[in-house]
Amino acid sequence: MGGARTMRTRPGGTEQHGAGAHPRRGLAALRGWGGVASMALACLLATALILALPQLRGDNDPGKDGGSDAADRLTQAAPARADECQAPERSLRPATKDGPTIEKIKQRKVKKLVVGVDQNSYRWGYRDPNKGVGKLEGFDIDLAHEIAEKLLGDRDAVVFRAIPTNQRVPAIQSGQVDMVVRTMTVNCDRIKDVAFSTAYFETGQQVLAPKTSDITGYDDSLKGKKVCSAAGSTAETALKEKSFGADIRTTVPNQLDCLVRLQLGEVDAVVTDSALAAGQAAQDPTVELKGDKPFTTEYYGVAMKKDADDLVRRVNDVLDDFRKDKDGWRASYDRWLADDLGDSAGPPKPKYKD
Amino acid sequence: MTHPPQAPPQVPAPSHPPLPTQAAATAKAPRQAPTPARSTAWAEGVDRLRAAATTEPGRLRAIGAVLAALVLVFGAVTAWQTTSRADAADRVLNRSQPLSNDAAAIYRSLADANTAASSGFLAGGQEPAKVRERYQRDIDRASEKLATAASNAGSDASSAASVSQLNKLLPQYTALIERARANNRQGLPLGGAYLRYANDTMQTRMLPAAEKLYKAENERLTDDYGDAKPYPWLAIAFGVVALAALGWAQHRNYRRTNRVFNTGLVAATTAAAVALLWLLAGHTFARSGLNESYDRGVKSLNVLNDARISSLKARGNENLTLVSRGAETVLVGDATKDKFDVAYQRQMARLAGAKAGDEGLLGRAAELADDASGERPVAAAAKNVTEWKDRHKSARASDDSGDYEGALDKVIGAKSAEPTGESFDNVDAALDVALAHEQREFKRAAEDGKGAMTGLPVGAAVLAVVGAAAAVLGIGRRLSEYR
Numbered sequence: 001m002g003g004a005r006t007m008r009t010r011p012g013g014t015e016q017h018g019a020g021a022h023p024r025r026g027l028a029a030l031r032g033w034g035g036v037a038s039m040a041l042a043c044l045l046a047t048a049l050i051l052a053l054p055q056l057r058g059d060n061d062p063g064k065d066g067g068s069d070a071a072d073r074l075t076q077a078a079p080a081r082a083d084e085c086q087a088p089e090r091s092l093r094p095a096t097k098d099g100p101t102i103e104k105i106k107q108r109k110v111k112k113l114v115v116g117v118d119q120n121s122y123r124w125g126y127r128d129p130n131k132g133v134g135k136l137e138g139f140d141i142d143l144a145h146e147i148a149e150k151l152l153g154d155r156d157a158v159v160f161r162a163i164p165t166n167q168r169v170p171a172i173q174s175g176q177v178d179m180v181v182r183t184m185t186v187n188c189d190r191i192k193d194v195a196f197s198t199a200y201f202e203t204g205q206q207v208l209a210p211k212t213s214d215i216t217g218y219d220d221s222l223k224g225k226k227v228c229s230a231a232g233s234t235a236e237t238a239l240k241e242k243s244f245g246a247d248i249r250t251t252v253p254n255q256l257d258c259l260v261r262l263q264l265g266e267v268d269a270v271v272t273d274s275a276l277a278a279g280q281a282a283q284d285p286t287v288e289l290k291g292d293k294p295f296t297t298e299y300y301g302v303a304m305k306k307d308a309d310d311l312v313r314r315v316n317d318v319l320d321d322f323r324k325d326k327d328g329w330r331a332s333y334d335r336w337l338a339d340d341l342g343d344s345a346g347p348p349k350p351k352y353k354d
Numbered sequence: 355m356t357h358p359p360q361a362p363p364q365v366p367a368p369s370h371p372p373l374p375t376q377a378a379a380t381a382k383a384p385r386q387a388p389t390p391a392r393s394t395a396w397a398e399g400v401d402r403l404r405a406a407a408t409t410e411p412g413r414l415r416a417i418g419a420v421l422a423a424l425v426l427v428f429g430a431v432t433a434w435q436t437t438s439r440a441d442a443a444d445r446v447l448n449r450s451q452p453l454s455n456d457a458a459a460i461y462r463s464l465a466d467a468n469t470a471a472s473s474g475f476l477a478g479g480q481e482p483a484k485v486r487e488r489y490q491r492d493i494d495r496a497s498e499k500l501a502t503a504a505s506n507a508g509s510d511a512s513s514a515a516s517v518s519q520l521n522k523l524l525p526q527y528t529a530l531i532e533r534a535r536a537n538n539r540q541g542l543p544l545g546g547a548y549l550r551y552a553n554d555t556m557q558t559r560m561l562p563a564a565e566k567l568y569k570a571e572n573e574r575l576t577d578d579y580g581d582a583k584p585y586p587w588l589a590i591a592f593g594v595v596a597l598a599a600l601g602w603a604q605h606r607n608y609r610r611t612n613r614v615f616n617t618g619l620v621a622a623t624t625a626a627a628v629a630l631l632w633l634l635a636g637h638t639f640a641r642s643g644l645n646e647s648y649d650r651g652v653k654s655l656n657v658l659n660d661a662r663i664s665s666l667k668a669r670g671n672e673n674l675t676l677v678s679r680g681a682e683t684v685l686v687g688d689a690t691k692d693k694f695d696v697a698y699q700r701q702m703a704r705l706a707g708a709k710a711g712d713e714g715l716l717g718r719a720a721e722l723a724d725d726a727s728g729e730r731p732v733a734a735a736a737k738n739v740t741e742w743k744d745r746h747k748s749a750r751a752s753d754d755s756g757d758y759e760g761a762l763d764k765v766i767g768a769k770s771a772e773p774t775g776e777s778f779d780n781v782d783a784a785l786d787v788a789l790a791h792e793q794r795e796f797k798r799a800a801e802d803g804k805g806a807m808t809g810l811p812v813g814a815a816v817l818a819v820v821g822a823a824a825a826v827l828g829i830g831r832r833l834s835e836y837r
Binding site: 163174 | 475478480533537538539541542543544545546547548550551678679680682683690754755756758
């Protein structure tokens with residue numbers, strides 16, 4: 001995932017980081033028009049979504065405010081690619097039929113779903129050393145159990161594989177895991193390599209720094225500061241595109257390793273998903289999220305092998321239930337995230353491309 | 355009394371004009387010149403010197419002086435060369451080998467502390483007391499040995515650099531572990547992140563420095579062996595020359611006086627011969643003792659230390675496989691594999707060999723073990739390594755099938771679960787016994803070697819003084835015949 005390219009699309013506008021550096025597909029002549037067209041489309045979408053989408057958090061308005069914000073900041077957005085990658089969080093319509101991928105899983109000697117998770121993301125996927133030996137828990141873990149139950153009829157028919165941030169895509173491609181449920185942002189870059197389910201959570205990048213720090217957010221206050229991010233994360237990509245003069249050489253296998261560096265004074269700030277940053281702040285009361293809201297809007301999705309359509313549809317079906325079920329999304333949110341993230345209006349609505 | 359022995363020299367004088375060590379040129383010309391009448395004291399002194407070269411008493415005096423000097427030089431060179439060798443042997447026994455042992459202990463303690471820390475983490479928020487004690491003991495030993503190493507590193511720049519680096523990193527490492535523990539106790543995953551950072555510090559910075567120190571100390575040991583073992587050729591050469599000169603002097607004496615023995619010269623010859631024999635025998639014994647201490651001790655110790663470090667690394671990696679749960683992978687050929695399991699396999703292959711015919715470090719240790727009490731613990735270690743590998747396989751199978759708890763039980767669980775930890779502890783204990791045995795072997799042989807040189811420098815000096823005195827007396831006896 002080494003490339004410094006990504007593109008994020010949000011309901012309220014299109015933002016692309018540094019795609020301009022990759023003009024390979026861009027037809028210069030079409031660029032301007034494509035940009036206009038995409039912005040127009042994006043505005044339309046935003047209007048629609050403001051009405052339709054329940055807001056996850058009051059302070060995180062992905063609408064025009066965030067959109068113009070992003071547009072101001074990221075003027076280098078290359079609209080040429082917006083044509084082919086609009087709203088990457090759109091997935092395949094749900095279905096309950098088992099296809100070849102699911103059959104293969106069911107025919108395993110050990111009939112278990114192999115799921116790539118994290119064991120370092122507080123409240124998402126982590127190991128509480130004081131509870132049962134080696135037990136993983138968190139929002140993502142709940143979801144993985146849910147999928148296993150619906151697919152294989154047993155909540156515990158899961159083998160958890162902890163994978164580092166930059167191995168999420170390779171782990172799926174090599175078949176090391178059946179799916180990745182690991183706070184993984186759906187974006188245009190990644191949908192080229194893997195298939196995603198519908199979005200199950202909305203988040204965005206945010207800066208985390210000590211309370212006493214003079215850093216105010218993802219802005220000029222980062223100048224000359226050492227900023228840490230996880231290798232292969234959207235945070236790393238964002239920083240590579242615009243660092244505000246910060247030293248961004250420190251990259252680590254996991255976002256939590258950034259908090260270690262921060263506590264040891266090796267870096268001055270951390271950039272990561274706000275959902276994860278909140279988990280870091282929960283582990284260290286001397287740090288806080290900087291800036292009013294995340295400076296991007298992203299969606300988490302379950303990643304699967306690119307051609308595993310049957311599995312994607314099946315997982316989308318599970319997610320549909322998960323969103324509606326009162327023991328599902330809402331219960332998990334209240335259990336794991338409400339303390340750190342506050343009240344939620346509910347999960348993001350699924351979007352489909354077919 | 356004035357003449358008798360003086361007549362013959364006139365006749366054979368031309369037959370052997372050059373004295374072996376006296377300058378021949380000065381001896382030749384003034385021989386015919388008659389002794390002038392006595393004059394001033396100054397002139398007399400000069401004349402005497404001249405006469406010394408021309409008259410028999412003079413020659414005798416010169417011969418006596420040369421013999422005494424040769425014997426004394428032989429003694430001095432022997433004392434010097436054997437002292438330097440005895441010193442080197444002493445350094446081998448009391449300094450460089452213990453230091454190399456200490457360096458190995460530092461390396462081992464650090465690796466063991468890291469392994470204990472990861473075991474403690476695997477066990478949960480409250481690590482078992484035994485594991486904590488083990489960690490503490492390792493850290494204590496490492497810092498204690500580092501202090502010794504620091505005071506002994508002396509002028510060796512590379513050792514000193516490694517020691518100071520380790521001295522700097524050790525408190526950092528323990529601080530990271532303490533933070534990991536504190537967070538772990540609160541149930542925060544941050545503890546695991548600190549543990550990974552600590553492990554990284556250990557693996558990429560501390561263990562390489564410790565290995566460097568170990569290698570530098572081993573080199574120093576090899577150098578000291580190199581200083582202790584070479585034959586003292588110079589001393590031997592002087593000994594042979596002194597003996598030859600003494601023999602020649604006695605032969606000359608016999609030719610001129612028909613007396614077979616001159617007690618003084620015989621005594622001097624005996625003293626010199628005894629010193630030379632002592633030198634040869636003492637050094638040969640010392641050498642064989644040192645060789646034995648190297649072949650039976652140091653070689654085995656090196657292999658066993660390597661084996662122990664490999665087993666520690668393998669254990670640490672086995673733990674980390676479960677700590678990281680596949681979080682870090684490496685590409686082996688086309689396959690993505692767990693980084694720590696790959697490292698475990700590599701260390702096990704080093705330890706016990708990867709394929710048929712390759713017995714690994716334990717195989718080499720078994721070859722080097724030269725008696726039953728050395729072979730027994732090595733065989734026990736090999737047996738336990740086999741068991742460890744089998745158990746590891748079963749633990750991996752559990753983990754791969756999703757039974758993480760089962761895998762954990764098979765690695766750090768109670769005895770009833772037949773954990774790999776038990777096999778590892780057995781391997782470690784067996785290697786400890788083997789190391790202690792080889793250390794004793796080394797010590798015994800090196801002490802024998804060093805003992806063979808005991809008294810040699812002083813003895814050689816005393817014998818040389820006695821020999822020189824005897825030579826002077828012997829010549830003096832002849833000389834007195836002219837008074």
